[in-house]
Amino acid sequence: MDGAAVVNGRRNKGSSRGNRVLKALSWWRHLRLAHRLGLGYGAVIALLIGLSMVMEFRLQALSDTTADALQRQYPKTALVHEITIELGVVARAMRNVLILAEQDAPVPPLDEIEAAQRRMEQALNRLVALAQDPESRALLDKILTVHSAYAVNQEDFKRLVGAQRMGAARNLLVVDINGYQEDYFRLLDQLNRLHGARMLVASQEVEARHAGARRLVYSAAAVAVLLSLGVTWMLTRSVLRSLGGEPDYAARIARRIAAGELGCRVERRADDDYSLLHDMDQMRLTLIDREQALQQANAELRHTVDQLSAAKDELVSSEKLAALGAMVAGVAHELNTPIGNSLLAASTVSDASERLRHCVEQGITRKALSDQLDEMAAAAELVQRNLHRAADLISSFKQVAVDRQSSQRRQFQLDQVIHEICLTLQPSLSKAKCQLDVTAATGLVMDSFPGPLGQVLTNLVQNALLHGFEGRADPRIWVEAQGLDAGHVQIVVRDNGVGVLPEHQGRVFDPFFTTRMGRGGSGLGLHICFNITTAVLGGKIRLTSSPGAGTTVALVLPRRVPDLQPQRSEETDEHAR
Numbered sequence: 001m002d003g004a005a006v007v008n009g010r011r012n013k014g015s016s017r018g019n020r021v022l023k024a025l026s027w028w029r030h031l032r033l034a035h036r037l038g039l040g041y042g043a044v045i046a047l048l049i050g051l052s053m054v055m056e057f058r059l060q061a062l063s064d065t066t067a068d069a070l071q072r073q074y075p076k077t078a079l080v081h082e083i084t085i086e087l088g089v090v091a092r093a094m095r096n097v098l099i100l101a102e103q104d105a106p107v108p109p110l111d112e113i114e115a116a117q118r119r120m121e122q123a124l125n126r127l128v129a130l131a132q133d134p135e136s137r138a139l140l141d142k143i144l145t146v147h148s149a150y151a152v153n154q155e156d157f158k159r160l161v162g163a164q165r166m167g168a169a170r171n172l173l174v175v176d177i178n179g180y181q182e183d184y185f186r187l188l189d190q191l192n193r194l195h196g197a198r199m200l201v202a203s204q205e206v207e208a209r210h211a212g213a214r215r216l217v218y219s220a221a222a223v224a225v226l227l228s229l230g231v232t233w234m235l236t237r238s239v240l241r242s243l244g245g246e247p248d249y250a251a252r253i254a255r256r257i258a259a260g261e262l263g264c265r266v267e268r269r270a271d272d273d274y275s276l277l278h279d280m281d282q283m284r285l286t287l288i289d290r291e292q293a294l295q296q297a298n299a300e301l302r303h304t305v306d307q308l309s310a311a312k313d314e315l316v317s318s319e320k321l322a323a324l325g326a327m328v329a330g331v332a333h334e335l336n337t338p339i340g341n342s343l344l345a346a347s348t349v350s351d352a353s354e355r356l357r358h359c360v361e362q363g364i365t366r367k368a369l370s371d372q373l374d375e376m377a378a379a380a381e382l383v384q385r386n387l388h389r390a391a392d393l394i395s396s397f398k399q400v401a402v403d404r405q406s407s408q409r410r411q412f413q414l415d416q417v418i419h420e421i422c423l424t425l426q427p428s429l430s431k432a433k434c435q436l437d438v439t440a441a442t443g444l445v446m447d448s449f450p451g452p453l454g455q456v457l458t459n460l461v462q463n464a465l466l467h468g469f470e471g472r473a474d475p476r477i478w479v480e481a482q483g484l485d486a487g488h489v490q491i492v493v494r495d496n497g498v499g500v501l502p503e504h505q506g507r508v509f510d511p512f513f514t515t516r517m518g519r520g521g522s523g524l525g526l527h528i529c530f531n532i533t534t535a536v537l538g539g540k541i542r543l544t545s546s547p548g549a550g551t552t553v554a555l556v557l558p559r560r561v562p563d564l565q566p567q568r569s570e571e572t573d574e575h576a577r
Contacts, residue, residue, distance in 0.1 A: 044228050051220045055213075076136070077195040079127040084188050086123065089116040091181055094157060094173055101166040110158050117154065120147075135194055143187045150180040342383045349376050349383070409561065411447050414481055414489060415440035421454045422479065425461055432465050434475040441482045444489055447560040452532045459525040460493040460553055467515065468497025468551060487559055488539075494552040500545040508543055529553075538562045 093113045124147065131140055153176050160169035256264045264284070353376065359368060418440045429436050461477060469475035480492045500508060507513045509530040526543075533541040539557035 044231050047224050047227055051224050054220055055217050076127060076130050077192065077199060079123050079130070080188055080192045080195060082123045083120055083127070084185070084192070086116045086120040087181065087184055087188070090120070090154070094154075094177070097161055098166065098170050098173065101161075110161065113154070113158065117151070136191065139187060139191045139194065143184070143191070146180055146183045146187060150177065150184055153177045153180060342387055346383055349380060408451070409447070409449050411445060412450050413442075414444040414446050414491075415442050417450045417453065418457065418479060418481055418491075421457050422461075425458065428462065428465055429477075432469065432475060434465060434469065434477060436461070437476070437478045439478070439480045444481065444483055445559070446489065446557070448557065449536055449561065452536045453557075456529045456532050456537075456555070457491070457493065459529050463525045464493070464495045464497060464551065468495045468499075470498060472497060483559075484556065489557055489559060491555040491557065492552060493555075494550060496550045499547040499549055499551055500543070501547060505543060505545060509541075533557070536561075 090113055093110075093116065097110070124143070128140055128144070131137055153172060157169055157172055157177060160166075160172060418438060422436060422438050425436065457479065461479075464477055465475075475495070475497065477493065477495045480494075482490055484490050504513075504515065508526050511524060511527040513527075530541055533539050533555055537555075537557050538561045539555055542554050542556075543551065544554075545551040
């Protein structure tokens with residue numbers, strides 16, 4: 001029983017420690033992926049920075065050790081070598097002087113000996129200042145003693161040479177100076193070996209520190225690699241858990257959902273409630289619901305569009321009937337005057353004929369016969385002139401009607417077409433008591449669609465009559481046409497009406513936009529003008545207006561309309577009449 005209790009207690013302790021670890025790490029899974037990556041890579045960077053700082057510290061210590069060794073030992077060794085070299089220079093110079101004297105050659109100056117002596121003195125003084133340890137000081141004391149005696153003998157040697165006592169100088173060199181030189185060289189060699197040994201010790205110390213630093217760097221690098229691998233494994237595992245699986249699988253599911261395969265199955269862990277795959281699965285279900293709602297909305301929208309299209313067709317038909325009525329009224333109005341004049345002249349001819357018959361029966365003079373014939377001729381001429389006028393009007397109205405009906409492309413004189421169109425508008429203008437002034441340059445030949453152009457001008461004038469002159473006592477409309485360049489013409493329709501409000505000017509060409517809905521405005525007139533001008537005539541239309549200062553609509557049209565698709569003119573028939 002006691003053993004089982006101990007085992008259970010250990011298990012409970014292990015379980016509680018595991019739970020504490022899981023709780024301590026639970027914050028990690030609730031972090032955003034960007035935060036996890038930032039923390040992970042931040043840890044790696046911090047580790048590398050720490051490694052760099054340790055390496056910098058060890059390298060600085062190694063550098064300090066090397067610098068100390070060089071500062072403490074190398075200058076002494078270099079000075080010993082320098083003194084040894086200068087001592088050799090002095091010895092050779094003295095021997096050369098004696099050799100040249102034996103050969104009866106000119107004795108060179110002793111400047112080289114003196115310069116070498118000065119350099120030896122300077123190097124020896126620096127060496128004495130640097131050497132502080134007892135062993136070096138003991139050897140230096142001996143060297144200074146030998147150097148003093150050697151210097152005295154050198155002075156004697158130079159004095160004897162200067163006095164041309166070469167034999168005495170040779171004896172001094174052989175007996176005294178050579179002994180001092182040998183002692184000098186021996187002591188310098190001992191000092192050099194002493195400093196060399198110390199340089200060796202310092203070098204070994206530097207090498208030991210270098211080896212320690214190298215071991216530390218390798219150990220730190222190995223620890224950094226292991227910790228980096230651990231952080232990488234943790235980040236990889238975290239990313240995979242955030243994705244819900246391998247990236248290829250998540251990408252494949254995303255592509256299938258993007259391709260519209262909303263019925264695909266998403267395989268994920270049962271406890272996965274936060275990964276990307278979980279979100280993608282929820283998105284898939286949401287898209288299915290949205291697609292069903294969108295299909296229902298599309299069905300309702302199609303039904304609404306069908307109703308709107310039927311209403312638009314009905315309004316367009318009303319526009320066509322209104323245009324046809326205006327054309328018929330224009331024909332009747334314009335033909336009324338010539339036909340009435342013709343009837344009056346015909347009545348005159350009939351009355352004159354009756355009078356002539358009566359006079360013939362009663363007897364008639366030549367003068368009376370001539371008067372009757374002149375009256376009948378004048379009446380006949382009046383009938384003929386008015387009938388020609390009626391024929392011309394019928395021809396113009398017929399051309400307008402043909403253009404409106406067929407919308408065929410042809411060449412035409414722009415001023416002639418504008419005047420013909422304006423004739424059909426006279427009844428509406430007379431009813432509104434509006435004056436229409438037409439100024440069209442002659443000789444402007446266009447290769448375009450006169451029917452749609454007539455519909456545009458008719459709609460612009462009718463729109464001005466309907467919307468522009470409310471409360472105006474002297475309504476007036478101007479239609480002006482002129483050439484812009486070799487390839488374009490400009491037609492301007494302007495009035496002196498009430499103008500268009502600034503907030504309405506950006507919407508005047510929108511379909512069904514009208515300020516007189518229910519009072520005779522369908523909202524399609526200017527929309528049809530815009531469509532015909534841009535899509536059929538290949539031009540541009542622009543409206544400018546100021547409230548109270550009238551409205552100006554400018555059309556810029558190519559003289560030769562660009563080649564259009566064959567069905568374009570057929571589509572225009574639905575809007576151009």
